[in-house]
Amino acid sequence: MAFDDYFDEKLYRMQNTPEVKEIQIHKLRKHLTRFYNQSPMIKMFIDSQGVAPEQMTLEVFRQAFPLMGQETMRGSMASEGVKEPGYIVQMISTMLGIDPDDYVLMCATSGTTGEPTPYFFTAEDLEIMPRGTSRGLFMVTRGDREAIRKMRTIQGFGLSMFGAGVPLVESLTRLGVACIPVGAEGGTERILKFSERFAANCIWCTPSLAEYMVDTALDRIRAIGFKQVFCGAEPGAGIPEVRRKIEEGFRAKLYDGMGLIGGLTLHSCAEEEYAGMHHLTDDMFLFELVDPETKELIPWEDQAAGELVMSPLQGYSMPPGRFSSGDVAQIFLSPCKCGEPGWRLKMRGRTDDMLKVKGVIVYPAAVDGVITGFVPRVTGEFRIVLDAPPPRVAPPLKLKVEYGEGVKEEDLEALTKEIEGEMHTKLKVRPKITWVPPMTLERATHKTKFIEKTYEQE
Ligand SMILES: [Zn+2]
Structure with missing residues (x-):
């Protein structure tokens, strides 16, 4: 099997068009019907909703299937009480109506924030993934098959990671x-050694690992001569400062990606200025945006932002349904300057760091973006001062901002107006700024701390 056994250019060009919407509804019905016929549990659930899977509409699907978060699947790995060995396999295969011996790959998330989430793959699932991945490779190489054939890549994500581990290797x-x-898991030294000995010319890894390699092994990574760095699994490759650091360090092009499981593929393009990730698998996944607080549907419009919800339209690695990854994203429906297909998405934060100021959703990272734009007139350090637990913030949004070295007191009034204006334009929120001298705020050594909770100090 080779690239063109998986790549379908007609479907690739069909992204974000009315034609692909017809495929989506057709595939959704087929997908549900299949599970309906093979899983008594799913049949019982669909019957209880009073709908026939072959007549499903998007509206009914969204009403019938509740939103599921990571916890839903994760709960199954929790080990309270005595459980039979392999009960997870039994439970998942019974739920999906699959013979457990049809699984050919069993993976799980790392479980850094709780119990690992299991993901099992059938042979069919392994065939689905490269169909999506091929579109990402086609986009970044502009269809240059020879460039794809010449790629020799380090797989530098955790090998036991559910998508970016063995499944990524299988797909590539x-x-x-x-x-x-x-x-x-092998560590940076091993990654560098293998890159040198085997003459790797690209690498798939997290942005934090790429940054770490820039910090600790700059000469070696430059000598290896990576041409592309493909990042994913965490935000970072979409943040301008991180992008600059990795691209300058590696002297390579950086791409941001997301997906793999069920074929899902989102990939950033080669545009100089980060244009977000193109979604290249409209025929494999349904997307919607919901209000992170009320979970109500947000209209799918250019530049709309909300909690990202995905529904697979094929495969067995996820049950049918609506899944939230806990990410909040902004979508861009207008064509990208690069000319490649697909609506685009930029990550804006996690549902748990959201603030809501008089109904307007604000992320600390977005405030950081605006403040950073005023360096050196500000140091870049600031705090969002919360008098009550989030997400609701009684306006105005209070900010404590350090002015820059050499900024005079008489200049602060004008600077206040400028920052307030910029925040109002970009974030639709007018803050109240309190100025503090440079080096007043405590420097975070590990993770940037944007929030000051006065309600906890009282
Ligand atoms: Zn683009």
């Missing part, structure tokens, strides 16, 4: 990319 090798599966 099927598409003709040579893989060197070192895995993040």
